Amino acid sequence: MIGELGHYALVLATFVAIIQSVVPLIGAHRGDRSMMALGSMSASGQFVCLSVAFAALTYAFVASDFSIATVAANSHSAKPMLYKVSGVWGNHEGSLLLWVLILALFGVAVVIFGANLPPTLKARVLAVQAMITVGFLLFMLGTSNPFERLDPVPLDGRDLNPLLQDPGLAFHPPMLYLGYVGFSMAFSFAVAALIEGRVDPAWARWVRPWTLLAWTFLTAGIALGSWWAYYELGWGGWWFWDPVENASFMPWLAGTALLHSAIVVEKRDALKSWTILLAIVAFSFSLIGTFLVRSGVLTSVHAFAVDPERGLFILALLVVAIGGSLTLYAIRAPQMKATGVFAPVSREGGLVLNNLLLSAALATVFIGTLYPLFLDAMTGQTVSVGPPFFNATFVPLMMPLVAVLAIGPMLAWKRADISGVFAKLIVAAGVTLVATGLVWWWAGGPLPAVLGMAFAIWLAAGVATEWAERIRLFRIPLGDSLRRAAGLPRAAYGMTLAHLGLAVFIVGAVADSFWTREIVIEADRGQVVEVAGYTVTFEGVRRTQGPNYVADTATLRVEADGAFLGTLSPERRFYPVQQTPTTEAAIRSTALGDLYVAIGDPIDGTRWILRVWFNPLVPWIWAGSILMVIGGIVSLTDRRLRVGAPRQQARPSGPTPTGAVAAGAD
Amino acid sequence: MSPKRKRLSVVVLGLSILGVAAALVLNAFEENLVFFFSPTELQAQEIGPDRRIRVGGLVEEGSVKQIGGGTVEFRVTDLESTVTVTYTGLLPDLFREGQGIVAQGRFASGTFLAEEVLAKHDENYLPKEVAEALKKSGQWHGQEGEASQ
Helix, strand or coil: CHHHHHHHHHHHHHHHHHHHHHHHHHHHHHCCHHHHHHHHHHHHHHHHHHHHHHHHHHHHHHCCCCCEHHHHHHCCCCCCHHHHHHHHHCCHHHHHHHHHHHHHHHHHHHHHHCCCCCHHHHHHHHHHHHHHHHHHHHHHHHHCCCCCECCCCCCCCCCCCHHHCCCHHHHHHHHHHHHHHHHHHHHHHHHHHHHHCCCCHHHHHHHHHHHHHHHHHHHHHHHHHHHHHHHHCCCCCCCCCCHHHHHHHHHHHHHHHHHHHHHHHHHHCCCHHHHHHHHHHHHHHHHHHHHHCCCCCCCCCCCCCCCHHHHHHHHHHHHHHHHHHHHHHHHHHHHCCCCCCCCCCCHHHHHHHHHHHHHHHHHHHHHHHHHHHHHHHHHCCCEEECHHHHHHHHHHHHHHHHHHHCCHHHCCCCCCCHHHHHHHCHHHHHHHHHHHHHHHHHHCCCHHHHHHHHHHHHHHHHHHHHHHHHCCCCCCCHHHHHHHHHHCCHHHHHHHHHHHHHHHHHHHHHHHHHHCEEEEEEECCCCEEEECCEEEEEEEEEEEECCCCEEEEEEEEEEECCEEEEEECCEEEEECCCCEEEEECEEEEECCEEEEEEEEEEECCCEEEEEEEEEECHHHHHHHHHHHHHHHHHHHCCCCCCCCCCHHHCCCCCCCCCHHHHHCCC | CCHHHHHHHHHHHHHHHHHHHHHHHHHHHHHHEEEEECHHHHHHCCCCCCCCEEEEEEECCCCCEECCCCEEEEEEECCCCEEEEEEECCCCCCCCCCCEEEEEEEEECCEEEEEEEECCCCCCCCCHHHHHHHHHCCCCCCCCCCCCC
């Protein structure tokens, strides 16, 4: 009964979405207010229907209703409650439902926060949002109905893949989807603007917070996924350039570029058609990312069940969404006339360079990810493209980006005084040289690692210089500087934190790429392993029992300089329902690095394969990601950007920023 | 600077960055494209130890043995030819005899020295490359695409 209710709500949502994608468009064309207003009502109605459907599926999972095929295939009565709930989106059908629910949530957000949007733009945005929803709902109802019934009803379910039975599942997919789907806002606004034939700074002021919100969620989602893979897979790594990882990284790159080019549209009324194109591209990559894992063309831990019918539908949906929006772009974009002119050396010029480098990097990731599929389809030759390819293409493109990133925020709009900026950066350059020298002396190479550190230090020093310049540190009395610091717009702090986060991230990523130490041995009880100053003693393995698995749990004593630091307990679990073993690594984290241990299969009963890593500075990777996310959040709370806050309400609090400070806010 | 020259400079900059990216991609493809071979293909072709390749097939029953130092040796078969593989480290959770795997590494003096061993995280699933290799050797009986998660 609950299942049918959910199914009915899905069908109802589809009809509401169809109405929403047509009527407001006609209304906007004719200037009919009541037809346009229907968009807001149907967006709310759609959200209610999808919430009912999602609640119904959640109920089915929680109550272990195995008459529903999705539940039977992905749940089990003995599964802990946390995984029953998060298991709702741990499968193809349920995750699609979550996707659409979030899409509808963003539609409602337009209704709630869009009170001061021009009515025609609002109607068109809601119509475009609804078109995306229609596509997804038809896909679900046609090929992936989450409420399909089973007859006869199985006694128990087939359980969730044990790798997914982790708290990470509760957070990683919803965050990622909030990011993916968040870009639909930029997309809808872009398509609506193309239909209207007009893009102005007000449009960019609308698009920016939504893009920033999506970017923040996507950053958090990718970082969470990376962290999850790091501790769950037991491979000691955090990023593998796996096609599915790339699928989430490509919209991030496009979104990052969009975030920066939208600034130019807002501030300077330039780069309009490019920004529209980026908005379309960012969401297109979100769609590709969502579907790449469902199309069956990838071999990956993320791959969902394969069904040729789905593949065709997916292809059709991508062609309509991406092809349609790009065609509209080709027709309408030439009308977008920029009024702002700028010299190549200027803030705008720096942001253009940022966009060019990010786009080129995006292109290399795209080629590396899809070339094997392409070659397989054309010649039948099977190849794989791994980390060495991306290290040789993506990384060299990031180096100039990071180098210029330290300079860009200090350039003035329109025309910048480059020698003046260089003069201000002399201290930062000195700091970089000295600190890099120290790193070289301390670590002794290799050269690429030291070079990578130099870029990170340069970026951090540049960010600090920019902040110090803004508050005129040491040039006016300290008290005045602090007052200025308190009065800086939050968007400025957001930028500073995010850029600093990137520097911190690079430190961790470079250190982990070059200075990781790994030891693999066959360990007897009492075996001692020395790594990075730690003394690890293997004290044997005992059998333990979990809620729905049995485990071999090892005990490892960790000591440094004779002092006992604690024990680590890596496990090898076996999940009887799915007949699947998993590896649970144990990690001891400090700011300097992670001691990471995993055990393998037993050899002749008493000896075990023991794998011990020291991964230096890995926590910096997470710290850098968190800084980027905090930067996004802080920037979103800026009163000027606050989602939906009418601009008239903005009133200065604290000292009024000077023109230079206000101009530097981004 | 006139608007025309300004636009030109942006275009030139954009094209040069794209050019650099294209050069990087082509160069990386030449060195880092990893080709897949079945054991039969491996026998038929001369492959030097300096090339990184992938080999896939089924782990032959009864062939897995520890040879000390955390190193394991096993044979991979496409049911027509076999190749001996050595690997040091933790094998994936679903590595077992009779299971389809893909190994990446180098082929030197008759042995495949694996740097990485991959198995699908699902007991029903055969890696796509392995299924293809089995089809080529005429030993294919299963069904493709039975992946589920």
